[in-house]
Amino acid sequence: MEKIKVALIGFGGIARFHNAAYKTLSAKGVPVELVAVCDRNMEQFTKEIAINFGGGDSTIPAGARTYTDVDEMITHEDFDMADICLPSFLHKEYTVKLLSAGKHVLCEKPMALSYEDAEEMMRMAKKNDRRLMIGLDLHFTPEYLFLGDAIRSEEFGRLEYIHLWRNSMYPNWGAGDHFSNRKKSGGLVIDMHVHDVDIIRHFLGEPTSFDVLTYDNIPYCQTVTTLLYYPTLAVKIDSCWDKAHLTPFDAGYDAKFERAAVRCDGNKLTVIPYEREPYSPALTAVDGYAEEIAYMMELILEPTKKNEANPPEGTLATVRLMSEIQELGDKKAATMKA
């Protein structure tokens, strides 16, 4: 079978995890090949970079060509899909450019920094009849898939309350410190809080209402707590960026169902039935990025396959909700400071 040729654009922190995923997938026989890597700064091709949850793989595969200019790469390289790992303020511009050049696009989260930009990305994918998916890896992470299944199947009864959290060091590895600039990264709310809000919106749909509390004192710390209300349950989501660069990355959830609690601490999942002994469901450990890319390969190979795992229409709705959360958070923070 012919391999799907991929060009990775932006070879910074998260690209190292995508790079590792392509190697994993090739080794497993998935028909995908990383043929080119582009970064405007050549030093990135050889640098070791560690992000909040590790270092990934910094070695570009021997057969892949390197470029410092995306247009030059489009002119000289033959590839089917662009994997965009650029700073967030560039997502819309480069997604539109690559879709217009006839490439399928997997773009890292957040989709875009405004709803209008995200809508344009969707329009261009339709116009050029190309696949577009946003890298929201919780959609492919077993512990969160377990939660989604439990909510849908009501195996433990109805979900009544859930608390999700995601705490990290401030992302100081970003090229040119783009994470410190809200116009470039969206700040904590748009950049990292999006993971948990998005996965909950995917499982439960649009909330009836929400409330938010933010504290933004970058470079020392940023925190946000969002409450999403649904007719019969409430969701609390906490995220934090902490200037202490050794703050360990920590994400998980605590879900209260009618007949059991389900707790996820990193990779440790425990079901605590209300009238039986706790147990840990057997989940196969997988690389969420590799799963995400493998799914994108399926979508490209099967043009009529519906993207049910991580539909871009859903991500677009998340962009709207995140903007509203950001707006209300800012308004309330300004009132409290006054």
Ligand SMILES: NC(=O)c1ccc[n+]([C@@H]2O[C@H](COP(=O)([O-])OP(=O)(O)OC[C@H]3O[C@@H](n4cnc5c(N)ncnc54)[C@H](O)[C@@H]3O)[C@@H](O)[C@H]2O)c1
């Ligand atoms: N899914 C996740 O868990 C996760 C984790 C971290 C980051 N991200 C997202 O990935 C994106 C990149 O983040 P990062 O941490 O890798 O940042 P980074 O700064 O480490 O990497 C970005 C890279 O893009 C390059 N670049 C910038 N402008 C360019 C251009 N015009 N042409 C070519 N290269 C250019 C930079 O030199 C840099 O190497 C962000 O949108 C971020 O939110 C996702």
